[in-house]
Amino acid sequence: MKKIFILFLLFCIIPSKNVFSQEEAKKHPILTDKFRFEIGLFMPSKTVKIGADGSNPEGNIDFGNSFKFNDSEITPLFSFNWRFAKKWNLSAEYFNVINAQKAELQEDIVWDDITFKKGSFVRAGFEFNLYRIFIGRSFSQGLKHEFGAGLGVHAFNNNAFIEGEIAINEEETSFERRNVKALIPLPNIGIWYYYTPSPKWALIAKVDWFSITIDKYSGGLWNISTGIKYQIFRNVGIGIDYRYFDINARVNNSNWEGNFDMSFQGPLFLIHANF
Numbered sequence: 001m002k003k004i005f006i007l008f009l010l011f012c013i014i015p016s017k018n019v020f021s022q023e024e025a026k027k028h029p030i031l032t033d034k035f036r037f038e039i040g041l042f043m044p045s046k047t048v049k050i051g052a053d054g055s056n057p058e059g060n061i062d063f064g065n066s067f068k069f070n071d072s073e074i075t076p077l078f079s080f081n082w083r084f085a086k087k088w089n090l091s092a093e094y095f096n097v098i099n100a101q102k103a104e105l106q107e108d109i110v111w112d113d114i115t116f117k118k119g120s121f122v123r124a125g126f127e128f129n130l131y132r133i134f135i136g137r138s139f140s141q142g143l144k145h146e147f148g149a150g151l152g153v154h155a156f157n158n159n160a161f162i163e164g165e166i167a168i169n170e171e172e173t174s175f176e177r178r179n180v181k182a183l184i185p186l187p188n189i190g191i192w193y194y195y196t197p198s199p200k201w202a203l204i205a206k207v208d209w210f211s212i213t214i215d216k217y218s219g220g221l222w223n224i225s226t227g228i229k230y231q232i233f234r235n236v237g238i239g240i241d242y243r244y245f246d247i248n249a250r251v252n253n254s255n256w257e258g259n260f261d262m263s264f265q266g267p268l269f270l271i272h273a274n275f
Contacts, residue, residue: 028196033274036081040270052112052258067101093132100125112178122164129157149191180256202229219249241268
């Protein structure tokens with residue numbers, strides 16, 4: 001009798017394992033795998049408006065128009081996702097944009113309390129780094145979908161400068177370089193949705209948003225992503241996303257009293273490894 005009971009348990013357990021493994025095999029890896037690493041080429045068009053004039057908070061300088069920056073460029077983007085529990089995951093992302101250009105000014109501009117005159121040649125540039133950390137929980141999971149939400153932090157490292165000759169009086173000029181920089185953390189809430197019509201294909205949508213005032217910083221952001229992924233092999237895939245970032249902030253500290261308004265949007269071509 002004891003042997004029959006053991007055989008009966010084995011008969012129940014073994015098929016259940018097979019059913020589970022078959023069900024897992026039918027799922028896209030984005031719904032099941034513990035780790036996913038992505039590297040991509042982001043090709044955004046951009047709008048960059050920066051102000052460093054504490055007396056005129058609305059006096060942003062359009063760097064693209066004033067200094068003839070390229071409308072778009074190619075920059076690397078890196079991301080990582082760790083599904084550390086069945087319903088929980090931790091993700092991180094990074095990209096940066098750097099520009100510098102020399103141009104003849106078409107109008108006077110005020111930057112960090114000095115005035116660069118119309119007709120003068122100046123050089124200007126900026127560096128923008130975005131760091132994103134996000135922890136989320138899945139609220140709905142199925143064979144072909146996942147929906148979740150969570151909390152995160154976007155940290156923006158901004159560094160901008162303008163340099164050139166300024167008029168001291170009618171006869172004298174002086175070379176000036178003024179640089180502003182700040183690391184600005186903004187918390188956010190976010191949601192995501194994955195739909196996988198087959199184990200090879202996945203459609204994704206993500207939205208991050210927040211608007212808040214923290215100590216010396218105030219600002220808001222939108223971070224929106226939609227895309228499609230194709231699993232070439234079990235542990236390797238490719239994808240294309242369309243990304244939209246919109247960030248604005250007011251800064252009031254010793255390194256920078258001013259504000260900025262930036263947007264980056266365009267296609268992102270990705271390759272990922274998952275396991």
